[in-house]
Amino acid sequence: MRINLSDDILLNVKKPAKYTGNEWNMVRKNPEDVDVRFAFCFPDDYEIGMSHLGMKILYHILNKREDTYCERVFAPWTDMEEKLRKNNIPLFSLETYTPLSEFDMVGFTLQYEMSYTNILNMLDLGGIPVLAKDRKDKMPFVLAGGPCAVNPEPLADFIDFFVIGEGEEVTNEIIDEYKVWKSSGESREEFLIRIAKIEGIYVPGFYDVDYNEDGTVKSITPNREGVPSRVKRRIIEDLDKVDFPEDIIVPYVGTVHDRIMLEIFRGCIRGCRFCQAGFIYRPLRERSYEKLLDIAKKSVEKTGYEEISLVSLSTSDYSKLPELCNNLIEYTEEEKVNLSLPSLRLDNFSLQLMEKASKVRKSGLTFAPEAGSQRLRDVINKGITEEDLFNSVKIAVAGGWNSVKLYFMMGLPTETMEDVEAIGELGIKLLDQCRDIPNGKSLKITLSTSCFVPKPFTPFQWEPMDEMEKLMEKQLHLKNTIRKHRKITYNYHDAKLSMLEAVLARGDRRTGQVLYTAWKKGCKFDGWAEFFDFNKWMEAFEECGLDPEFYANRRRSFSEVLPWDHINIGVTKRFLQKECEKAYKGEVTRNCSENCSFCGAQGYKTGICFSEQRSDQKNG
Amino acid sequence: MAKVLRFRFTRGPQLKYLSHLDVLRVFERALRRSQLPVEYTQGFNPRMRIVFGLPMSTGLTSEAEYADIVLQKDVTCDDFVSILNENMPAGMEILEAVELTGQDNIMKQIEAALYSIIIETDKSEDEINSMISEIFSQDELKVMKRTKRGVRPVNIRPLIYKLEAVEKGNNVFELIAFVSAGLDNNLRADLLMEAIIEKYDFNVKILSIHRKALYTKDSNGWKDPFEVSDGERCNN
Numbered sequence A: 001m002r003i004n005l006s007d008d009i010l011l012n013v014k015k016p017a018k019y020t021g022n023e024w025n026m027v028r029k030n031p032e033d034v035d036v037r038f039a040f041c042f043p044d045d046y047e048i049g050m051s052h053l054g055m056k057i058l059y060h061i062l063n064k065r066e067d068t069y070c071e072r073v074f075a076p077w078t079d080m081e082e083k084l085r086k087n088n089i090p091l092f093s094l095e096t097y098t099p100l101s102e103f104d105m106v107g108f109t110l111q112y113e114m115s116y117t118n119i120l121n122m123l124d125l126g127g128i129p130v131l132a133k134d135r136k137d138k139m140p141f142v143l144a145g146g147p148c149a150v151n152p153e154p155l156a157d158f159i160d161f162f163v164i165g166e167g168e169e170v171t172n173e174i175i176d177e178y179k180v181w182k183s184s185g186e187s188r189e190e191f192l193i194r195i196a197k198i199e200g201i202y203v204p205g206f207y208d209v210d211y212n213e214d215g216t217v218k219s220i221t222p223n224r225e226g227v228p229s230r231v232k233r234r235i236i237e238d239l240d241k242v243d244f245p246e247d248i249i250v251p252y253v254g255t256v257h258d259r260i261m262l263e264i265f266r267g268c269i270r271g272c273r274f275c276q277a278g279f280i281y282r283p284l285r286e287r288s289y290e291k292l293l294d295i296a297k298k299s300v301e302k303t304g305y306e307e308i309s310l311v312s313l314s315t316s317d318y319s320k321l322p323e324l325c326n327n328l329i330e331y332t333e334e335e336k337v338n339l340s341l342p343s344l345r346l347d348n349f350s351l352q353l354m355e356k357a358s359k360v361r362k363s364g365l366t367f368a369p370e371a372g373s374q375r376l377r378d379v380i381n382k383g384i385t386e387e388d389l390f391n392s393v394k395i396a397v398a399g400g401w402n403s404v405k406l407y408f409m410m411g412l413p414t415e416t417m418e419d420v421e422a423i424g425e426l427g428i429k430l431l432d433q434c435r436d437i438p439n440g441k442s443l444k445i446t447l448s449t450s451c452f453v454p455k456p457f458t459p460f461q462w463e464p465m466d467e468m469e470k471l472m473e474k475q476l477h478l479k480n481t482i483r484k485h486r487k488i489t490y491n492y493h494d495a496k497l498s499m500l501e502a503v504l505a506r507g508d509r510r511t512g513q514v515l516y517t518a519w520k521k522g523c524k525f526d527g528w529a530e531f532f533d534f535n536k537w538m539e540a541f542e543e544c545g546l547d548p549e550f551y552a553n554r555r556r557s558f559s560e561v562l563p564w565d566h567i568n569i570g571v572t573k574r575f576l577q578k579e580c581e582k583a584y585k586g587e588v589t590r591n592c593s594e595n596c597s598f599c600g601a602q603g604y605k606t607g608i609c610f611s612e613q614r615s616d617q618k619n620g
Numbered sequence B: 001m002a003k004v005l006r007f008r009f010t011r012g013p014q015l016k017y018l019s020h021l022d023v024l025r026v027f028e029r030a031l032r033r034s035q036l037p038v039e040y041t042q043g044f045n046p047r048m049r050i051v052f053g054l055p056m057s058t059g060l061t062s063e064a065e066y067a068d069i070v071l072q073k074d075v076t077c078d079d080f081v082s083i084l085n086e087n088m089p090a091g092m093e094i095l096e097a098v099e100l101t102g103q104d105n106i107m108k109q110i111e112a113a114l115y116s117i118i119i120e121t122d123k124s125e126d127e128i129n130s131m132i133s134e135i136f137s138q139d140e141l142k143v144m145k146r147t148k149r150g151v152r153p154v155n156i157r158p159l160i161y162k163l164e165a166v167e168k169g170n171n172v173f174e175l176i177a178f179v180s181a182g183l184d185n186n187l188r189a190d191l192l193m194e195a196i197i198e199k200y201d202f203n204v205k206i207l208s209i210h211r212k213a214l215y216t217k218d219s220n221g222w223k224d225p226f227e228v229s230d231g232e233r234c235n236n
């Protein structure tokens, strides 16, 4: 069935071009000519989803196969949803306007917890039963992957199977198996049994969760033969060997990251203890700069984009940064393409780079010290000193920047009111430091605090999150600390939203009921302040007989079975515990390029763990 | 040697949901893909030297959009049209181009537009025609318009040059509207319809609005924007 959208609908919603597809480089195939139809779903608005690199990669990988057609589906904005529901139009793909229920596979990417209700809503809008157990033969398989899949449990009731880790290779294995299964005439369950044997695939229905009397998890065990007791995360060994998309779709409407994204490496050497990305993508693996240059040029030729951005967790850690940037700048200048270099640690070299690369207005520059005091920065293993920060900002100010934004987290483990004050004091000291340098008097500082949310697979996965009242008290305290300083602005995140994120991040299978109930009450687009309805969520907890504080604000013991213990991320629980204990003592851990701590990721036998570049390797 | 080309392009129904800003982006990216030698502005933030005739609002289709572009080198109109077309998305096509010598840019030249507005209504042909006569018999047709100083009533009657109805059967009519357009005194087709609907309590459903032509003007009267040039002209 091909959905037809009338002008009555399209001319009465905001940005109708989000729903009509047909963009440059959109893949066109005849659905009749393929064996597998795959709907790649992003559970948020088009403008967010189209900015997502992972989707571009998998869209490309899947569509390279002649036997498969991958199409895109986004969460319709509320004005559009209303029209779809009123006119009984199911949610459809942008490529061929096919209802979601007609696909073989429907895959969601899990980028942030607050998009979960949108997944339920999209399934419902697409005519697919929301609960996995209600899906019958001939209905699509619903899968999910992405960073949040490392704790799949809150979504276990809704998703047929999860893909843990990087998708380039395993996706092909799934499609291959699907074709074999489809021609075999076997039951729905038999397909799941087949793929449960693929490394990186987690079929939640094949695992039973038992609970202790106190509500903690007792055990998570496979309930049938041939299913692994722990599911190992997949990674790509050599990034140069997998395809990277050059012919990416060029949207008509402006999107959040409307540019070419050049992924320079995966993983991170730093190991900041609060940061999930720092652990779940280990080990660090780079793309060669020759390959990157080639991708950059071909991407510009095939898309016509006016901007290239380097993408990674920490640009400065790329081992061949000067070679890459000098060559890129030469090319981008010639072609009148902008180059943006995010997350650079600021020193003279990077400042020069930025000067040369981007013709950006010298307005805002951002830094992320994450904690105000040196003590707390040691606790979280954020290897940045006050000195570093002062030097960087002075360089920037002398170079013409006049506003600086500093990011911090509030509620970090062991944080005291003195640590909170230290955030304000850091801002004040910074103003002092810059007073006497040229241009320094015009400096304006923004302090921004988010609420620390403990995440699975980090050394802080056992930590309680600060209670909401506590967080609000700290926010107020910081406000007072800087009250007299007009050159400092302070803004902070909503503690309620963070609290909910904390529940879903470390939730067990039972939190799925809360998700379901909240969605039934109308929760969606929870990440958007205008739609987030905290009270509805609290009602949902109440109705399900679950206590949000049990998940968010309780200290878990090291011996507790965690809801995600059956997922093997590569980094060991033992290492994370050691890191947590070091945190309490304020001991820092050196980064992977200085010294290997044998976190467990060496098991992947690739990347930085075996690199000659590592100084401890060099010195024997 | 820099060279200035004026070109005409279409916007088909599949791309009518784009905003004017989206259309600008489409061209910038298509031009970069085409590797045509587009001239850039000097300065800190170089931009392609391209100027569009009249913004296209969302929902409109057109066979008469115009733009002027400055090229660094000599490119024939033929090559320009075919190379750019290879890089345009389906639904937007360059129809023809002409070399310009020393004129104002297109944005400054446009003075009128011709629209075809397809409507469905239970009114008869006679009723519609008498309504049109009445419009022209009066000096005023007021409508609320969003201006820089807020929403205020404006008189659009002097901006309507011609209005005609053609019956298409099944209660469907084509209104052909020739109206003022351009930098000053632009009358959008949807605003014209709003004014008529409001004033005459006209029960109508607008099925489509299509731009058929844009005009410039000189001492001899209305002119096709290509006629102001005596340069080489080519069709696709």
Ligand code: SF4
Pocket: A282, A283, A284, A591, A592, A595, A596, A597, A598, A599, A600, A601, A602, A608, A609, A610
């Ligand atoms: S094994 Fe060593 S080098 Fe590899 S990611 Fe872990 S700490 Fe870093």
